[in-house]
Every structure is written in C-alpha cells, then in structure tokens.
Amino acid sequence: MNAPLQNHLFRLIKRPVGEPTRDDFAFDVENLAEIADGQLLVKTLYLSLDPAMRGWMNEARSYIAPVGIGEVMRAGGIGTVVQSKHPNFQVGDTVSGMLNVQEYAVSDGKGMVKIDPNLAPLTAYLNVLGMPGMTAYFGLLESGQPKAGETLVVSGASGAVGATVGQVAKILGLRVVGIAGGKEKCDYAINEFGFDACIDYKNQDVRMGLKEACPGGIDIYFDNVGGEILDIVLTRINLKARIVICGAISQYNNTTPVKGPSNYLSLLVNRARMEGIVVFDYAPRYKEGAMQLGQWMAEGKLKSREHIVEGLETFPETLMKLFKGENFGKLVLKVA
Amino acid sequence: MNAPLQNHLFRLIKRPVGEPTRDDFAFDVENLAEIADGQLLVKTLYLSLDPAMRGWMNEARSYIAPVGIGEVMRAGGIGTVVQSKHPNFQVGDTVSGMLNVQEYAVSDGKGMVKIDPNLAPLTAYLNVLGMPGMTAYFGLLESGQPKAGETLVVSGASGAVGATVGQVAKILGLRVVGIAGGKEKCDYAINEFGFDACIDYKNQDVRMGLKEACPGGIDIYFDNVGGEILDIVLTRINLKARIVICGAISQYNNTTPVKGPSNYLSLLVNRARMEGIVVFDYAPRYKEGAMQLGQWMAEGKLKSREHIVEGLETFPETLMKLFKGENFGKLVLKVA
Numbered sequence: 001m002n003a004p005l006q007n008h009l010f011r012l013i014k015r016p017v018g019e020p021t022r023d024d025f026a027f028d029v030e031n032l033a034e035i036a037d038g039q040l041l042v043k044t045l046y047l048s049l050d051p052a053m054r055g056w057m058n059e060a061r062s063y064i065a066p067v068g069i070g071e072v073m074r075a076g077g078i079g080t081v082v083q084s085k086h087p088n089f090q091v092g093d094t095v096s097g098m099l100n101v102q103e104y105a106v107s108d109g110k111g112m113v114k115i116d117p118n119l120a121p122l123t124a125y126l127n128v129l130g131m132p133g134m135t136a137y138f139g140l141l142e143s144g145q146p147k148a149g150e151t152l153v154v155s156g157a158s159g160a161v162g163a164t165v166g167q168v169a170k171i172l173g174l175r176v177v178g179i180a181g182g183k184e185k186c187d188y189a190i191n192e193f194g195f196d197a198c199i200d201y202k203n204q205d206v207r208m209g210l211k212e213a214c215p216g217g218i219d220i221y222f223d224n225v226g227g228e229i230l231d232i233v234l235t236r237i238n239l240k241a242r243i244v245i246c247g248a249i250s251q252y253n254n255t256t257p258v259k260g261p262s263n264y265l266s267l268l269v270n271r272a273r274m275e276g277i278v279v280f281d282y283a284p285r286y287k288e289g290a291m292q293l294g295q296w297m298a299e300g301k302l303k304s305r306e307h308i309v310e311g312l313e314t315f316p317e318t319l320m321k322l323f324k325g326e327n328f329g330k331l332v333l334k335v336a
Numbered sequence: 337m338n339a340p341l342q343n344h345l346f347r348l349i350k351r352p353v354g355e356p357t358r359d360d361f362a363f364d365v366e367n368l369a370e371i372a373d374g375q376l377l378v379k380t381l382y383l384s385l386d387p388a389m390r391g392w393m394n395e396a397r398s399y400i401a402p403v404g405i406g407e408v409m410r411a412g413g414i415g416t417v418v419q420s421k422h423p424n425f426q427v428g429d430t431v432s433g434m435l436n437v438q439e440y441a442v443s444d445g446k447g448m449v450k451i452d453p454n455l456a457p458l459t460a461y462l463n464v465l466g467m468p469g470m471t472a473y474f475g476l477l478e479s480g481q482p483k484a485g486e487t488l489v490v491s492g493a494s495g496a497v498g499a500t501v502g503q504v505a506k507i508l509g510l511r512v513v514g515i516a517g518g519k520e521k522c523d524y525a526i527n528e529f530g531f532d533a534c535i536d537y538k539n540q541d542v543r544m545g546l547k548e549a550c551p552g553g554i555d556i557y558f559d560n561v562g563g564e565i566l567d568i569v570l571t572r573i574n575l576k577a578r579i580v581i582c583g584a585i586s587q588y589n590n591t592t593p594v595k596g597p598s599n600y601l602s603l604l605v606n607r608a609r610m611e612g613i614v615v616f617d618y619a620p621r622y623k624e625g626a627m628q629l630g631q632w633m634a635e636g637k638l639k640s641r642e643h644i645v646e647g648l649e650t651f652p653e654t655l656m657k658l659f660k661g662e663n664f665g666k667l668v669l670k671v672a
Contacts, residue, residue, distance in 0.1 A: 062605050063604075063605050063606075063607075226601070231596070245600070245601070245603050245604045246604070247604070248601055248604070251601070257598050258598045258599070258600075258601060259596070259598060260567070260595070260596030260597040260598035260599070260600050261596040261597070261600060262593050262594045262595065262596035263594070263596070264581070264594075264596050264597060264600070264610070265562070265581070265584055265587070265594060265612075266612075267581050267610060267611065267612035268399075268581045268582070268583070268584070268612030268613070268614065269398050269399050269612065269614075270399075270612065271399075271611070271612050271613060271614055271617060272611070272612055273609060273610070273611040273612075274600070274603060274609070274610045274611075275603065275607070275608070275609040275610075276601075276602075276603035276604030276605065276606065276607050276608055276609075277604070277607060278604065278605075278607050281607055
C-alpha cells in the first residue's frame with residue numbers, strides 16, 4: 001500500500017468581521033483516507049473565487065447554508081478524477097463541482113459534472129460556461145428582459161458576471177455601458193469586451209458619466225455592487241426599467257448596516273422593478289445556457305477572460321483581490 | 337343678467353418644506369366668467385384628499401407635472417353640472433374628474449366622466465369606485481399577482497387604498513394582515529374590513545407582530561408607507577415575494593433624504609421583486625376594474641368607507657389628517 005495522500009486545505013475557523021483575513025482560516029495538511037465504494041477522489045486543478053463566498057462565511061440566513069465553523073471553505077472548482085469507486089466516473093475524467101478550498105476532494109459524485117476539456121479552456125468552465133456565465137445569462141434574460149435598442153448599465157463591468165452580461169447584451173443589440181473601478185478596467189471593458197462606454201467610478205462622477213453615456217436613460221441596470229452606485233442609477237432609469245439585483249459587493253464586508261437605496265421611490269415614479277436573482281434557480285436550464293454561451297464563444301462573439309493566480313496557499317489574499325477590485329475578469333486560483 | 341358666481345378656491349403659493357400648512361396656500365374668492373362654447377361649469381360636491389397630493393406640490397420630476405405656483409391646487413372630485421355649453425353634458429349630470437380645490441370648476445369636458453348617483457353613494461366614486469379602488473385593484477392583481485392561500489401584508493390598512501387591497505385579497509382567498517397606526521384603526525381593519533390580523537405600529541413591535549401574524553412568511557407586501565416598516569417587512573418575505581410600491585407616506589414630508597430600505601438585499605436572497613405602480617397606467621382598464629369592484633360591492637363583499645370632513649375652507653388642515661394618520665377610510669372633503 002502507498003503512503004497516504006496529503007491534502008492541503010483551508011478551514012473556516014472564525015466568522016470574519018468586515019474583510020476576511022488569513023486569521024479567519026486554518027491552513028492545514030491532513031492525510032486522506034482510502035475512498036469508500038461509491039466515492040471518487042478528485043484532484044483540484046482550479047478553484048473559482050467569487051464575491052458570493054463572502055456571504056457563505058456569515059452566520060445569517062441566506063439562499064444557501066453558511067459554511068460551518070471548522071469546515072473546509074466552500075468553493076467550486078475543476079479537477080481530475082484520480083481514484084474512483086463510483087460507476088459513473090473513471091480515473092482521468094475532468095469534472096466540475098464543489099471541490100472546496102483543498103487539493104483533493106472526496107465526493108459521492110453528487111453535483112459533479114463531467115466536462116470536455118477539448119471544447120473550451122478548462123477555466124472557461126468556471127467563467128462563461130460556469131456559474132458566472134449562468135448568472136449573467138439567466139439573470140439578464142429572465143429578470144432583465146432585454147430588448148434590442150435598449151440601454152443596459154452593468155456594474156462590476158470587468159468582473160466575471162459583468163463582462164458576460166455586457167457581451168450578451170451587445171449580442172442582443174443593446175447599448176451597453178459599464179461601471180468599473182479604474183481606467184484600466186474601463187478600457188478593458190471597452191476594448192476587450194466591446195462595451196459602448198464605461199464609467200470609472202473611482203475617478204469620474206458617476207452621475208455625470210451616466211448622463212453622458214446614457215442620453216436616453218437606462219432601461220436595464222444589472223447590479224453587482226449595490227451602495228451609492230445603485231442609488232445614482234435609480235435617478236436615471238426609464239419608465240418600466242428593470243433592475244436586476246445580482247450582488248452588492250460594496251456592502252459585503254460592511255460592519256455597519258447596509259446602505260439602502262434612498263432613491264428607491266424612483267421605482268414608483270417610473271413604474272420600474274427591482275428583482276433579486278440567484279443562479280441556482282436556473283439549474284434545470286444550465287445545459288441550455290451553456291449551449292448558447294458555448295456557441296457564441298465558438299463563433300467568436302463572446303470572450304471568457306480569467307485572471308489566474310497560482311498557489312492554494314495564497315487563498316485568503318487572492319480572495320481579497322475581489323473586494324479590493326484587483327481582478328481583471330474572472331478570478332481563478334490555480335491549485336495544481 | 338345675474339350677478340356673477342363667486343368661486344372660493346385654494347391656490348398653491350409656495351412649495352411646502354416638510355408638512356404643508358395653510359401658509360402654502362392662498363384661500364381666494366374670485367368671480368367666475370361666463371363659460372364659453374364647448375365648456376361646462378361644475379359645482380363641486382366632494383373632493384378627494386390623497387397622499388399623492390403632497391408629491392404634486394413638489395418641483396421634482398414625478399409621474400405627473402407638479403402643480404404650478406399660483407395655480408389652483410389639484411384635486412379629483414365629484415360635482416354637478418350647473419351650466420353647459422358642451423354637447424355631451426347636461427345641467428344636472430353628476431361627473432367625476434379633476435375639479436381641483438374650489439367650489440366651481442370650468443371644464444372643456446376632458447377627463448370628466450358621468451357617473452350614476454343611483455348605483456352607489458357618490459363618495460364611493462372617490463373611493464372604491466375611484467382612483468384608490470383602481471390603484472388597489474390593478475396594483476394588487478397586476479403587480480402583486482395574488483394566489484389563494486398566500487399571505488398579504490398591507491400598510492395603511494385602514495386608508496382608502498389599503499382597505500380595498502385587503503378586502504380584495506380576502507375575496508381572492510389570501511390571508512390578510514394589515515399594518516395601521518393605533519388600536520382603533522386596527523380594530524376597524526379587522527372588524528369593518530375583515531382583515532385576519534392587524535399590527536398597530538404605534539404601540540406594537542412590528543417585527544414581532546409580523547412574526548406572529550404571518551407564521552408562514554409574507555408573499556405579497558403592498559406598501560403605502562415606506563420607511564422603517566418596509567425595511568422590517570423585507571426581513572420576513574418569502575421566496576419569490578412581490579412588494580408593490582404604491583406610496584411612501586412616511587417619507588413625503590421629509591426634509592432630510594428619504595430612508596432607503598437597507599434590507600433590500602433580502603430581494604436577492606429571496607429572489608423577490610419590488611415594483612412601483614401608478615394608477616394612471618391602467619386608465620384603459622378602469623371600466624373593467626370598476627365593474628368588478630362594483631359587483632363585489634353590490635354583493636356585499638366589499639365596503640367603501642369614507643371619512644368625510646365638511647367645508648372647503650378647512651382644506652389645508654383636513655389634508656394634514658392624512659399625514660397625521662387621523663383618517664379612518666378614504667378622506668373626503670365635502671364642499672357643497
């Protein structure tokens with residue numbers, strides 16, 4: 001018998017107050033037991049780092065159970081099956097699923113999806129062909145109800161969800177205006193993802209920027225950030241506008257109460273709507289979404305851009321890039 | 337020729353800051369000129385006093401133009417045609433329309449609707465069969481999407497819109513919980529309008545009240561008040577809940593910024609929706625609404641209760657009853 005495999009992993013040991021730090025986790029190494037019948041062992045290749053992970057660290061009721069104290073931090077990822085006693089998986093299969101922040105994941109196969117590494121780069125399965133892509137696609141189409149000729153504004157424009165929302169809206173014939181932090185990100189949204197305009201909220205007056213970039217007002221706002229920007233957008237929406245609440249990254253590390261949108265009565269004046277979306281609701285339709293997005297990728301109309309950082313041990317600091325706005329495109333942790 | 341008719345009226349002479357007072361209006365008496373061809377003269381019987389009037393006094397962009405400084409204050413009402421040079425109206429006709437805060441209105445007939453005083457009490461045409469009724473009916477059905485067995489919460493429960501929302505929801509088979517200010521109003525909502533429960537926000541903890549009265553959570557919240565109550569309701573909504581933003585009377589006299597709902601991310605967690613409604617959007621369907629509501633009234637399932645105050649000269653103080661929460665049912669000013 002071989003020496004047992006060693007598994008490096010991050011356990012959540014404290015509920016973060018404000019920004020999560022390395023102290024909120026224990027970086028451990030543990031021996032892996034033999035897998036049992038019906039199980040498989042997956043070696044993690046890439047982990048997806050997402051703003052939603054911050055919410056999972058809180059005790060509060062949400063759309064998914066919090067990560068328990070002492071548990072391995074939850075994360076989706078891509079891996080290779082290295083051992084299998086499960087009839088549906090073979091050694092060498094590439095899978096996508098909740099691998100969590102560790103080198104090896106033991107799984108009973110539930111939620112593990114086999115993916116074809118020849119169809120698209122592996123990291124695209126964590127981006128346009130993964131959760132961010134599904135979030136963008138179904139959130140935009142189902143809640144945003146886009147129509148050609150309308151104007152869409154999306155915050156977090158160079159992030160995983162925002163970039164796909166903008167690109168899909170362009171494909172559908174909308175005018176697309178991004179909001180992002182910094183000139184580089186705005187240039188990226190325009191030059192890399194084809195946005196019509198992008199407002200740099202760190203260096204520009206967002207109100208004036210929206211006035212210039214959206215002379216006909218805003219029909220759809222896809223919100224990833226919340227806070228002050230949501231409030232400003234509310235002053236410029238059109239009749240029957242749709243606001244898709246996908247996230248509020250500006251508020252996730254708050255230690256004070258969340259800032260509510262004080263201009264929400266613009267919804268009344270404009271008979272507009274603000275709706276929250278959670279990607280898991282569309283799980284029965286992921287295949288449909290992935291096929292459409294994959295087709296657009298194959299046609300060269302849609303790009304999947306990942307910001308890859310290497311090394312499992314960098315996890316806490318790499319995650320913080322999201323909240324510091326340091327990532328360009330989907331943030332991915334390369335583990336092996 | 338007779339001596340000219342004298343017309344007492346209230347003109348808006350200042351934009352109120354905070355609560356409107358008598359000083360914001362001029363109470364004038366003016367001679368009426370002879371009506372021209374195509375015009376009619378309507379003697380005001382009743383005027384409708386509504387929270388929305390506060391918004392019309394502001395300069396700000398809204399769903400309807402503000403009342404201009406120096407103009408007669410806008411108000412809907414019921415009156416009798418006392419002179420007519422208009423082919424469609426005869427002396428003695430009873431009409432409903434924008435009569436404004438005055439004893440006599442000169443009209444070209446636009447927006448004047450003949451009503452049948454034998455079908456329902458005149459004041460019901462300002463209530464269940466008028467704008468508040470239409471607001472309640474279409475707001476609830478179109479934006480609220482009620483389903484039998486669901487739980488609806490409505491604020492301003494004993495007010496014109498709230499009472500009709502609650503009664504219609506009961507007719508449709510929902511559990512109906514009101515929120516109102518004071519024990520008397522709550523008793524009124526339960527005993528007069530058939531609500532299942534009512535929370536007295538002035539003397540009860542709304543959070544605990546909702547927990548007790550809505551053990552299965554809240555599927556629809558019909559909001560007439562905004563502010564803190566909206567924020568509390570947001571913590572108790574169900575998956576796919578619908579929040580109908582009809583008004584925000586708690587915020588209309590604010591001199592500080594409106595309080596935004598800081599719990600709005602509950603929309604995300606619950607994939608819920610918050611939508612603004614304005615009754616005028618349903619104008620093409622008013623007849624349909626009035627027929628249904630009139631039928632329910634005739635069947636004894638739906639009550640139209642008005643709080644009538646007499647005397648045009650009392651207008652500013654009577655209007656303030658709305659904001660002080662002193663009215664039981666639809667507030668109506670009896671002019672003649």
